[in-house]
Amino acid sequence: MTRPEIRYSKHSITRHWLRNSFGVIVAILLLIALLMVFVVRNYYYNTAKEYVTSKMNIVTAAVQSNSDSGKANLNSRIRTYVESYEDKERIELMAINNDGEVEVTSSGFLPSNDELMLDFEEAKTSSQGISSQIYELSTGEKVVAVTAVINAKGCQYSALRMLSSMKKIDNQILLISITTLMICLAIMLLIFFSGMYFIRSIVYPIRSIGNMTQKFAKGDFTDRIKKESEDELGDLCDSINNMADELSNTEQMKNEFISSVSHELRTPLTAIKGWTETVTSMYEDRETFKKGMRVITSETERLSQMVEELLDFSRIQDNRLTLIMDTIDILAELGETVLIYQERARALGIKLDYYEPEMLSFVYGDKNRLRQVFINIVDNAIKYSDKGDTVSVEAYEEHGEICISISDTGMGISAEDLPKVKTKFFKANHTRRGSGIGLAVADEIIQRHGGTLTINSEQGVGTTVLITLPCMKKNDTNSDESNDTTDVRLISSEPEPERINPENEQ
DSSP, X not given: OOOOOOOOOTTOHHHHIIIIIXXXXXXXXXHHHHHHHHHHHHHHHHHHHHHHHHHHHHHHHHXXXXXXXXXXXXXXXXXXXXXXXXXXXXXXXXXXXXXXXXXXXXXXXXXXXXXXXXXXXXXXXXXXXXXXXXXXXXXXXXXXXXXXEOOOTTOSEEEEEEEEEOHHHHHHHHHHHHHHHHHHHHHHHHXXXXXXXXXXXXXXXXXXXXXXXXXXXXXXXXXXXXXXXXXXHHHHHHHHHHHHHHHHHHXXXXXXHHHHHHHHHHHHHHHHHHHHHHHHHOTTOHHHXXXXXXXXXXXXXXXXHHHHHHHHHHHHHTTOOXXXXXXXXXXXXXXXXXXXXXXXXXXXXXXXXXXXXXXXXXXEEOHHHHHHHHHHHHHHHHHTOOTTOEEEEEEEEETTEEEEEEEEOSSOOOTTTGGGTTSTTOOSOTTSOOOSOHHHHHHHHHHHTTOEEEEEEETTTEEEXXXXXXXXXXXXXXXXXHTSOOOTTSOOOSOOOOOOOHHHHO
């Protein structure tokens, strides 16, 4: 299957992922990187201040250790210590006079008088007499500056000051920052490419599924979606392919149903039209006239039943099928059905046996709908039987249920078709008349009565349809007798059970 081209539309999954998930990840990584750079910078800067401050503490302790030996000696010692400072390659030591000017430096070069000394100003007001600052000189060089105030009477120097370049530290911070950003960038790229790979592994199959379902929607069920993985997408492909199989079968059954119904409608219409022309031209022949009217009436009734069956199916599909529930004598409805088909069975050479018990419990249901079910089942039994076959109808009560068994010795149903016979539009045998929806309607009606419709069949042997319906509740005094199975060939000697109000049944 050719992979469809991925179009990054405004509402595509890729754009959603880039804008939401990946965008959030990038923002978080950048925030972490900036935070890390800030922490590293503060750490190095504080370490630099502490280092220079510790050096300053050593120097002030050294020059002030013998401050009582005289002013001249202290001034001389400070000057000598500054000029000969051993660590002057890394740190510049300065002595600031009482006028706030740098008078002596370890490098021998005096700074510009315009140079700001924020650390010196802060040290003079500090309770500890020492202050540290990091700032840029007028030359643009960043330095760490530490000033310590000298508290000695008569000393011409008011403070000592140290300056150390921050160039190496800033280079180190820059290196760490670049490394951090590179790591974050690598993580972003890894997440991006792995995310895009994952999204493509989803988007490609989804687009293939979308293209295929569009074909299915147009009624083209020739192709199937190729399953490329055993994950949820693979399960989705299987489900859609199964759906396509079912839709294809349904479409085929629907077409066969339309063809079958067209044929079923044409046959009685042809008979009605032919006999109408016959009786019109031969109305003086009373025998022919009577025969023609019987055919017209019979075929009209057949058409009416077919139309009603189609309407019932439509009502079931739209959930508009209504039942008029009442207490009914199920034997009366079943007996009337058998009576309707006795003459037809006799005319076709089919034996119709009815094993009627003396009585059965009442049923709460719609008598017209239940009679419709019985007519449909008996009609099917006769329709799929041949001359010499037997159709048996039996009714009995068992375990609080009315059981109606309608069996025949006809052609039967194959094991392959048996699970589908109650499916709408399905016809196991296309050589016999029928629309293919009768059993679906019958099964729905029985289910709405709280019963079951079970079909057992063997090809070439016959078919048995068992219908069960719940009995209405009886008095406790009759409960034991109601559970007994009555021999349908004998007249039961049991007293007639007491009828109950159907409103109490609920």
